[in-house]
Amino acid sequence: EAQVTQNPRYLITVTGKKLTVTCSQNMNHEYMSWYRQDPGLGLRQIYYSMNVEVTDKGDVPEGYKVSRKEKRNFPLILESPSPNQTSLYFCASSSAETGGYTEAFFGQGTRLTVV
Amino acid sequence: KNQVEQSPQSLIILEGKNCTLQCNYTVSPFSNLRWYKQDTGRGPVSLTIMTFSENTKSNGRYTATLDADTKQSSLHITASQLSDSASYICVVSARTGGFKTIFGAGTRLFVKA
Secondary structure (H helix, E strand, O other): OOOEEEEOOEEEEOOOOOEEEEEEEOOOOOEEEEEEEOOOOOOEEEEEEEEOOEEEEOOOOOOOEEOOOOOOEOOEEEOOOOHHHOEEEEEEEEOOOOOOOOOOEEOOOEEEEEO | OOOEEEEOOEEEEEOOOOEEEEEEEOOOOEEEEEEEEEOOOOOOEEEEEEEOOOOEEEEOOEEEEEEOOOOEEEEEEOOOOHHHOEEEEEEEEEOOOOOEEEEOOOEEEEEEO
């Protein structure tokens, strides 16, 4: 089954404690991206990657890091989480063949709470 | 500034009725436009995608239209069902050196029995 898998689904952590949210896709997609979604706001892009070892900032990259060492994985790293990073996070992937680099598949989301 | 604006913000309709959601964008240079359905707390699911040369695309009871001249799109839902209750998000992508994806804030649709 084609899917994007995020882990964990839920996470509560304390300010300053480094964490990683993993994202994996099994569709051999070139393009992967991370978003955060906050109440009343649309999805906002954090980082994206057009292929292995190619990453770029989205609209809200501050406080986040990513890496793309393998095509299937695109982890999101919060080196020193702060309460304003409490949000619902989505990973997404797409193939260049599906009309350009736009997301065709989203993960189920990771709800992060930083206290 | 690249922007995607959706209207209405929310909508309540009776089961079986039709409805139309609007999306206006100022994204340039335009690459494609996609409509997503998002159930509460879940990841968005793609409904349709249209490139510059396409002006209509259907997916079951969902029909999307695109007017690239006026930079407007609509999503028409026919014979609504209770399961159509969700947020509908318009997403426009632009090729700007890299690749930019701009999300609208969504329209929250409530279908009542």
